[in-house]
Amino acid sequence: MSTNVSADQPSGEAQLPHRRLPFWVALAMSVALVGPTLAMSGNGQGLIATVGKAIPLVFLIGLIGVSLVGYSFIRLTRHLNHAGSAYGLVGGTIGPRAGFFSGFAMLGAYVGFAIGTLALTAAFTNAFIAQLQPDDETPYQVPWLAVVVVGAIISFLLAGRDIRLLAKILLVIEGIGILSMVVLVVVIFVKGGAPTTGVDFSVFTFDGVSASAVISGVVAAFLSWAGFEACASMGEETDDPGRNIPRALAGTLVLTGVLFVVVMFAQVIGFGTDAAGLEAFQGSGNTLGDLGSSYVGQWFSLLIIFTATVAAFGCHLATSATSGRMLYAFGRDGFGPKALANIHEGTGGPRLATWLVVGVALVVDLVCGALSWPDMGTGNPAIDTYFLFAVAGSVCLMVCYLLVEIAAAWFTTAPKFARVHGGKGKVLGLVLPLLGAVVIAVVLWFNVKDAETWSAAPLLGLYWCAVGLVIAIAASRIAKRVGESLSRELDLTAAAADHGPAAGR
Numbered sequence: 001m002s003t004n005v006s007a008d009q010p011s012g013e014a015q016l017p018h019r020r021l022p023f024w025v026a027l028a029m030s031v032a033l034v035g036p037t038l039a040m041s042g043n044g045q046g047l048i049a050t051v052g053k054a055i056p057l058v059f060l061i062g063l064i065g066v067s068l069v070g071y072s073f074i075r076l077t078r079h080l081n082h083a084g085s086a087y088g089l090v091g092g093t094i095g096p097r098a099g100f101f102s103g104f105a106m107l108g109a110y111v112g113f114a115i116g117t118l119a120l121t122a123a124f125t126n127a128f129i130a131q132l133q134p135d136d137e138t139p140y141q142v143p144w145l146a147v148v149v150v151g152a153i154i155s156f157l158l159a160g161r162d163i164r165l166l167a168k169i170l171l172v173i174e175g176i177g178i179l180s181m182v183v184l185v186v187v188i189f190v191k192g193g194a195p196t197t198g199v200d201f202s203v204f205t206f207d208g209v210s211a212s213a214v215i216s217g218v219v220a221a222f223l224s225w226a227g228f229e230a231c232a233s234m235g236e237e238t239d240d241p242g243r244n245i246p247r248a249l250a251g252t253l254v255l256t257g258v259l260f261v262v263v264m265f266a267q268v269i270g271f272g273t274d275a276a277g278l279e280a281f282q283g284s285g286n287t288l289g290d291l292g293s294s295y296v297g298q299w300f301s302l303l304i305i306f307t308a309t310v311a312a313f314g315c316h317l318a319t320s321a322t323s324g325r326m327l328y329a330f331g332r333d334g335f336g337p338k339a340l341a342n343i344h345e346g347t348g349g350p351r352l353a354t355w356l357v358v359g360v361a362l363v364v365d366l367v368c369g370a371l372s373w374p375d376m377g378t379g380n381p382a383i384d385t386y387f388l389f390a391v392a393g394s395v396c397l398m399v400c401y402l403l404v405e406i407a408a409a410w411f412t413t414a415p416k417f418a419r420v421h422g423g424k425g426k427v428l429g430l431v432l433p434l435l436g437a438v439v440i441a442v443v444l445w446f447n448v449k450d451a452e453t454w455s456a457a458p459l460l461g462l463y464w465c466a467v468g469l470v471i472a473i474a475a476s477r478i479a480k481r482v483g484e485s486l487s488r489e490l491d492l493t494a495a496a497a498d499h500g501p502a503a504g505r
Contacts, residue, residue, distance in 0.1 A: 001030070001420065007453075020239060021164065021238045021239060023238070023244040025167040025234070025248055026172070026231035027251050028167040028170045028171045028174075028196075028250040029229040029318055029322065030229065030230045030248055030249065030252040031170070031174050031230050031252055032173065032318040032499040033226050033227035034173055034224075034226070034228050035314070036177060036178055037177030037178070037304075037308050038315060040260065040263045040264070040267070040287070041286045041304075042286065043220065044268075044287055045281065045282050045284060046504075048278050049211050049282065051216075052208060052209055053202070053208075053278060054206070054207075054208075054209045054214065054217070054263050055202055055203065055263055056203045056206070056264045057205065057206070057248070058214060058220075059217050059221045059224070059260050059261050061214065062218050062222045062260075062369050063226040063253075063260065065218060065222050065439040066228065066437070067253055067258075068432055068435050068439055069401050069404065069405065069436050069439075069440065071225065071244075072091070072405050072406070072432070072433045073249050073402050073408075074246040074435060075411070075425070075429060076089045076093070076408055076411060076414075077089070077232055077235060078242050078246050079411075079421065080375040081232070081236060081245055082235055083233055083234075083235070083236045083237075083325045083326070083332075083350075083487050084099075084106075084231065084325070085106060085230075085235075085322075086103055086105075086106045086229075086403065086404050087104075087130075087326065087402060088103075089102075089407055090102040090103075090105070090404060090406075091404065093407040093417070094407050094410050094434050096212040098403060100335070100468070100471070100478065101468050102380075103326060103329070103330065104472070105403075105468055106396065106400040107323060107326045107398045108325065108392075108393065108464040108468070109397035109400065110227075110322050110357075110393070111357060111360060111393075112229075112390065112393025113316075113389070113390065113393045114319040114323055114361045114387070115365060115385070115389045116385065116387070116390040117142070117313070118155075118313075118361045118387065119363055119368070119386045119389075120386040121147065121309065121312040122142075122331060122382045123144065123386065124308055126144065126382075127305060127309070128305050129141060129142065131289070132300065144369065148362065148365045148366070148369075148382075149362070149366075150357055152361065155316060155317060155358045159320065159351060159354040159355055159358060163321065166321060169314070169317070170317065173310050177304075177308070178259065180292075180303060180304050181259065181263050183300075184266070184300075185262060185357045187296055188267075188270040189266065189296060193269035193272070194277050196276070197273045198269070198270050203265060203269070203273060215442065219442070223394050224260060225260075226394050226397050227319070227322075228249065228252045228253055228256065231246060231249060232249070233325040248356045268281065271291070280408075282458060284326065286305055286308065288304045289304050290307070291302045292304045307311055317363070320354055320358050320361065321349075322356045323354070324353040324355075325350055325353070327340045327353035327356060333479050333481050335481075337430070339352055364389075365385060374388045374455075374457075389457075391457035391461070392460040393461065394447070395444070395447055395448065395458045395460075395461030396461045396464055396465055398447065399444070401440050402437055402440040402444070405434070405436040405440060407431040408433035408436075412426055412430050412433070448462065452462050
């Protein structure tokens with residue numbers, strides 16, 4: 001049995017999903033979408049050529065930058081929560097057209113991530129299979145599209161279950177990965193790092209690296225946190241969202257921020273900060289797996305690679321669930337088929353919309369495999385597919401983040417919101433979002449400035465955003481419906497803030 005909720009139905013709380021999810025579900029969704037195990041296994045190698053041993057410093061600066069964005073999400077979600085995440089946050093402050101544009105950009109990001117991480121799951125599955133055959137120069141490999149099909153089937157089945165079950169699965173997946181990383185870090189520290197260089201704290205200095213190189217490196221590090229705001233799309237389903245969603249956002253940034261800086265420090269000193277160590281780091285296919293084999297044993301390396309494989313699939317599940325909630329928000333407001341605004345009675349979430357995202361991810365991956373496209377130069381078609389859609393999605397997300405920063409500053413200064421925030425934190429509410437906007441602009445510029453062809457991944461992300469901009473400007477009827485819906489949601493959230501959590505459920 002399901003309840004169809006669309007823009008044609010009466011306004012009010014009947015349009016909202018069931019508010020019954022606890023804080024930990026929202027936290028699990030954001031942590032899984034960031035994918036700490038994935039980020040720490042493969043995001044450092046590409047930085048060696050740019051910043052050398054200063055990778056931990058780059059991640060520390062990146063944490064400061066992403067925290068500026070996080071502040072804006074936290075400030076806005078204290079007063080406004082919406083299934084469309086940035087769609088509601090920007091639309092409820094700046095206006096419906098800006099809200100639609102930001103939501104369209106964010107949807108492109110998450111659907112791109114859902115496509116890419118499904119392909120990455122296949123690549124990691126074969127890497128694990130190869131690791132089981134260490135003495136075979138040509139290890140057996142499963143066709144990557146077959147793994148994609150199996151993964152999509154499992155994703156379909158899980159999308160039809162209660163979101164609590166999915167959150168528990170995601171917590172277990174990332175919990176094992178995080179625990180494995182902590183164990184590896186402790187072992188590296190206890191053994192004193194690489195014998196040649198030991199524990200070298202100069203990795204946190206600008207020694208031997210230029211400021212421009214650090215800025216370029218911060219771009220890549222910053223994107224390691226992409227998706228930390230996923231829990232914002234669950235604001236309409238979470239108990240006391242004005243309190244629990246900001247807590248989940250802050251918790252995700254604190255957890256992953258400390259983890260990323262410490263783990264990157266351990267990895268750099270684990271390989272060694274001399275030329276040989278940095279070369280080994282740069283050439284590693286899975287840094288955590290290689291260090292696990294060197295410092296603990298082959299069995300530990302297998303555990304970490306297996307965890308990374310499952311984490312890739314967990315990231316696919318999280319991005320699909322988040323995309324589904326955004327499609328639900330669009331469908332509820334009259335953009336797209338009304339069937340997308342269907343809330344399943346058993347799960348309390350938009351099952352049909354989530355199924356659509358999984359279906360799109362499956363079809364796109366199959367088409368890419370059939371056409372042998374794209375060719376990103378890795379020699380692995382599954383990883384090529386991942387990189388294309390991950391980079392394009394990241395650009396979409398940066399555009400969305402930029403609008404959220406502007407929305408937070410707008411929320412702080414616009415007279416009509418004075419009653420909502422009561423004038424509290426006005427200076428920080430203006431200065432921090434504006435600083436964050438500058439950081440995002442730099443990140444965007446460094447992502448697109450070196451694009452050489454019209455089909456370059458960063459440009460594909462901009463193309464998607466351009467389509468959303470055209471729709472936002474040209475479709476006045478949609479903008480009107482969106483504005484009415486978002487205004488109702490803002491009123492409901494303000495009432496919840498005035499009268500307590502119960503009023504918002």
